[in-house]
Amino acid sequence: MTWFNRDVIGVLDFGREDFEVLFSEALNMEKYAKSRLDLLGDKVLALAFFEPSTRTRLSFETAMLRLGGRVIGFSGTEATSMTKGENLADTIRMLDAYANAIVIRHSLEGAAKFAAEIAESPVINAGDGSQNHPTQAMLDLYTIWREFKVIDDLSIGILGDLRYARVVNSLIQALSYYRVKLHLISPELLRPRQELVEFMNSRNMKYDWTDDPYGVINDLDVLYVVRIQRERFPDPMEYEKVKGAYKVTPKLIERGKPSLVILHPLPRVDEIDFAVDNMPQARYFKQASLGVPLRMALLKLVLAGDKS
Amino acid sequence: MSSKRELIISKIRDGVVIDHIPTGRALLVLRLLGISGREGFRVALVMNVESRKLGTKDIVKIEGRELTKDELNLVALVAPTATVNIIRDYEVVSKFKVAIPDVIEGLLKCKNPRCITNQQREPVRSRFRVLSREPLKLVCDYCGTIHELNDIERYFGLT
Numbered sequence: 403m404t405w406f407n408r409d410v411i412g413v414l415d416f417g418r419e420d421f422e423v424l425f426s427e428a429l430n431m432e433k434y435a436k437s438r439l440d441l442l443g444d445k446v447l448a449l450a451f452f453e454p455s456t457r458t459r460l461s462f463e464t465a466m467l468r469l470g471g472r473v474i475g476f477s478g479t480e481a482t483s484m485t486k487g488e489n490l491a492d493t494i495r496m497l498d499a500y501a502n503a504i505v506i507r508h509s510l511e512g513a514a515k516f517a518a519e520i521a522e523s524p525v526i527n528a529g530d531g532s533q534n535h536p537t538q539a540m541l542d543l544y545t546i547w548r549e550f551k552v553i554d555d556l557s558i559g560i561l562g563d564l565r566y567a568r569v570v571n572s573l574i575q576a577l578s579y580y581r582v583k584l585h586l587i588s589p590e591l592l593r594p595r596q597e598l599v600e601f602m603n604s605r606n607m608k609y610d611w612t613d614d615p616y617g618v619i620n621d622l623d624v625l626y627v628v629r630i631q632r633e634r635f636p637d638p639m640e641y642e643k644v645k646g647a648y649k650v651t652p653k654l655i656e657r658g659k660p661s662l663v664i665l666h667p668l669p670r671v672d673e674i675d676f677a678v679d680n681m682p683q684a685r686y687f688k689q690a691s692l693g694v695p696l697r698m699a700l701l702k703l704v705l706a707g708d709k710s
Numbered sequence: 711m712s713s714k715r716e717l718i719i720s721k722i723r724d725g726v727v728i729d730h731i732p733t734g735r736a737l738l739v740l741r742l743l744g745i746s747g748r749e750g751f752r753v754a755l756v757m758n759v760e761s762r763k764l765g766t767k768d769i770v771k772i773e774g775r776e777l778t779k780d781e782l783n784l785v786a787l788v789a790p791t792a793t794v795n796i797i798r799d800y801e802v803v804s805k806f807k808v809a810i811p812d813v814i815e816g817l818l819k820c821k822n823p824r825c826i827t828n829q830q831r832e833p834v835r836s837r838f839r840v841l842s843r844e845p846l847k848l849v850c851d852y853c854g855t856i857h858e859l860n861d862i863e864r865y866f867g868l869t
């Protein structure tokens with residue numbers, strides 16, 4: 403299926419072949435990520451960030467500008483004053499009238515899908531609720547593909563909040579198209595939710611779960627880290643206890659393969675020790691920098707089609 | 711004077727007979743079909759009658775209102791044993807056992823308070839897809855939350 407004019411709501415609407423098209427386009431876009439390619443000079447992209455997310459918004463904005471297009475929109479608290487109590491449906495109708503595509507970030511689950519049902523222009527989900535963040539998952543996959551040239555047969559550890567972090571859900575869905583071994587690492591309280599477990603089972607994914615990163619670190623090709631938030635713990639003492647145990651430190655990384663690749667969707671708070679930044683395994687800043695060419699590729703495919 | 715037996719089987723001219731409803735769920739079946747009794751057409755409820763298959767059962771007869779097969783299949787959510795007889799001119803023109811449809815729109819409410827379908831001010835109807843029938847698992851098409859039989863029974867006030 404072609405990417406042209408398609409909504410990007412969840413990774414499961416796409417498949418391995420779509421990802422391959424996206425990756426080769428992104429690889430091409432890396433050449434232009436710091437210059438300009440006049441592909442979308444006649445296009446306007448609306449950024450509807452009902453919930454703030456500086457990184458995701460800036461990378462979409464940069465991607466559109468690098469492609470010669472223009473950007474309109476709002477972010478965070480601006481959303482409330484701009485929409486003046488208007489409902490989501492009406493705001494989307496307005497943006498749909500102005501723009502060629504709409505990027506939406508919203509705190510409610512299913513908001514992007516709903517927006518896509520209303521808008522005629524393609525809608526791109528930049529994160530809704532705690533379930534979906536497809537462009538982050540595509541970026542994660544792309545980074546892995548860039549590092550290893552393949553995704554099949556890798557052993558991938560996902561460490562942190564597996565229950566509430568939206569990137570985890572989307573990443574695991576995206577990985578379901580590949581033959582990978584998953585090691586899920588989290589405190590008991592933050593184990594993946596039933597929906598995700600059932601999904602992995604239904605796709606016959608190979609996975610296990612542990613609460614001890616030290617037990618699996620030497621088996622990993624990729625360690626994907628997500629933050630554990632204090633608010634998730636009813637008991638602050640419990641949080642303090644697990645916080646240390648899940649912190650990624652040089653001591654943990656030294657026990658892994660030298661070829662290990664550490665990823666993180668960023669922003670990071672203190673779940674990765676700053677001392678790890680200088681280790682060759684740290685690849686999260688590279689991952690973040692690939693966000694622009696990946697989103698350039700996505701915008702190009704959705705707004706201009708597969709032909710270059 | 712009509713006998714008890716005649717009361718139960720008294721014929722309707724055009725309409726629907728929903729038979730083999732688990733005891734006590736006839737009113738729920740009507741509610742699920744969106745029938746309050748105030749619409750004007752005739753509705754007959756028979757509750758707690760003997761059934762060879764179920765021990766006891768309820769029966770609902772609705773006269774003068776066409777119901778689509780899709781609508782009637784929703785009955786399976788609360789009465790999986792139910793059978794439907796479509797009556798035209800006193801004759802049974804079709805008979806089927808209800809089966810939960812693949813997509814259920816606008817009927818149930820998603821249990822996830824953060825789901826877009828639970829926002830009062832948005833023009834959106836709930837939509838569920840059947841993930842599995844045995845055991846029953848429905849997934850909200852918007853937020854992905856899985857609903858099991860006990861969620862559905864809770865929704866209809868059965869537990």
Ligand SMILES: [Zn+2]
Nearest residue numbers: 820825850853
């Ligand atoms: Zn829902």
